[in-house]
Amino acid sequence: MASKTWNVGVVGYGFSAKTFHLPFLREVPQLKLYAVVQRTPKPEDDAEKDHPGIKSYRTSEEMVKDEGVDVVIITTAPDSHYELAKLALENGKHVVCEKPFVPTSKEANGLVALAQKQNKLLAVYQNRRWDADFVTLSKLVKNGSLGRIAEFETHFDRHRPEEPAADVSKWKNKVIPGGSAIYDLGSHLLDQVVHLFGLPNRVTGFIGSQREVNTSGFEDSFTVLFHYNKGPLVTAKAAVVSPEEEQLRFWVRGDKGSFKKFHLDVQEEQLKSGIKPGDSVYGREPSERYGFLTTIQNGQPVREVTPTVEPPTWTEYYRKLARALAGEGDLPASGAEARDVIRLIELAQESSKQGKTIDV
Incomplete structure (x- = not known):
């Protein structure tokens, strides 16, 4: 039986997304780039042109309402991580958050608890x-x-x-x-x-x-x-x-x-x-x-x-994530582990x- 493919939505289309995430997603067949949130595309910097066939959103609120999105990767600045991760989890998405996870361990505890409540995976990009x-x-x-x-x-x-x-x-x-x-x-x-x-x-x-x-x-x-x-x-x-x-x-x-x-x-x-x-x-x-x-x-x-x-x-991070999504192993780096580091x-x-x- 063919393994499931997980649709990935990426929040942000800057250096982090282009350099540290998208090249590795392409290496893992079980993960498919499905959507990108890019607030202000430019003719020379447009996710939709760079990746034909994906969905392009202007806000995270729009993207998390898309039932086709399985996993949300957050690549924005750390002071936005808590609200974006919370939004994605509340809308039933698995989450991968760039490091540093969140500014405070209180926020980290809240997200770990929310992920458990929603029965969703919460990972942090400790590549x-x-x-x-x-x-x-x-x-x-x-x-x-x-x-x-x-x-x-x-x-x-x-x-x-x-x-x-x-x-x-x-x-x-x-x-x-x-x-x-x-x-x-x-x-x-x-x-x-x-x-x-x-x-x-x-x-x-x-x-x-x-x-x-x-x-x-x-x-x-x-x-x-x-x-x-x-x-x-x-x-x-x-x-x-x-x-x-x-x-x-x-x-x-x-x-x-x-x-x-x-x-x-x-x-x-x-x-x-x-x-x-x-x-x-x-x-x-x-x-x-x-x-x-x-x-x-x-x-x-x-x-x-x-x-x-x-x-x-670093491709191994996303290989392990794909296995964890399929219920075949632990997360490459969990929210709880990142909470301890914070x-x-x-x-x-x-x-x-x-x-x-x-x-x-």
């Missing part, structure tokens, strides 16, 4: 669980190559010390609910940590700006420590003052070995350059970017290059304001 470097590191942690993990560092550092120019079309440098580096980049880093180690026992946060000129008050940087009673000390960090030739991504130390990795996962870079998920080179990291595994041999540290695994790529962000903010460590 970086399928970064090739993170998949490689997870394998080393789980197979015991590093032994008992004592310290785990995860970085998203860049050298951008100048205040970015104001751009009303971009939320990532604006002071809005659910904005700032801790929500934007932190939601990825913290999700990866919790996915690997579970919830920490305590949180210490340092959140603010590293830029000398910061007229908007945008919090562009953070350092968050996760303390585990029976586990590692985790440092999750994003900086905008980091003049390095190669930016550190992971440094993980255990009693049997350590793993050090530079450079970000290649998928976003490739997508921006026009490489597609179905291309043979997509997601495959060049050898000069491989990480280093150091182990103790005959009492001495020995460093070896560790090839990055052949990645499942709560940890709130605790890091509280810790930073109070200048003390907070119990989870």
Whole structure:
């Protein structure tokens, strides 16, 4: 019997939708792009022209009334996520929400409860669980190559010390609910940590700006420590003052070995350059970017290059979503899991304001 095809409606037709969602939808036969909400199409930017045969709506309220829509993907700014997800769930749609999920854990709790009441799936787009470097590191942690993990560092550092120019079309440098580096980049880093180690026992946060000129008050940087009673000390960090030739991504130390990795996962870079998920080179990291595994041999540290695994790529997110819709597996990243990450962000903010460590 042929598997069911799920009609997908996408809210928003900007960079997120075009770069991080639509290319991967096309790779999964069970998911069909059915409709797009685009408020103001232009001759050179029109979803209906780019994707002949889809339905084009001007408002989300119109689209969720369409009985043909099974799943709604929300790709707008985070301060709109709660209302749009609530609208879609109330109208009987499954929901995929871009990260950061919502600005507050209270809102997240409300959406998780509503999804349960409506008997609908609520997922959040934590696609970086399928970064090739993170998949490689997870394998080393789980197979015991590093032994008992004592310290785990995860970085998203860049050298951008100048205040970015104001751009009303971009939320990532604006002071809005659910904005700032801790929500934007932190939601990825913290999700990866919790996915690997579970919830920490305590949180210490340092959140603010590293830029000398910061007229908007945008919090562009953070350092968050996760303390585990029976586990590692985790440092999750994003900086905008980091003049390095190669930016550190992971440094993980255990009693049997350590793993050090530079450079970000290649998928976003490739997508921006026009490489597609179905291309043979997509997601495959060049050898000069491989990480280093150091182990103790005959009492001495020995460093070896560790090839990055052949990645499942971010397409795996939507493969898992299709299976979950068919009742054949768990969500790739659930609303409840994303709710926990938002709560940890709130605790890091509280810790930073109070200048003390907070119990989870």
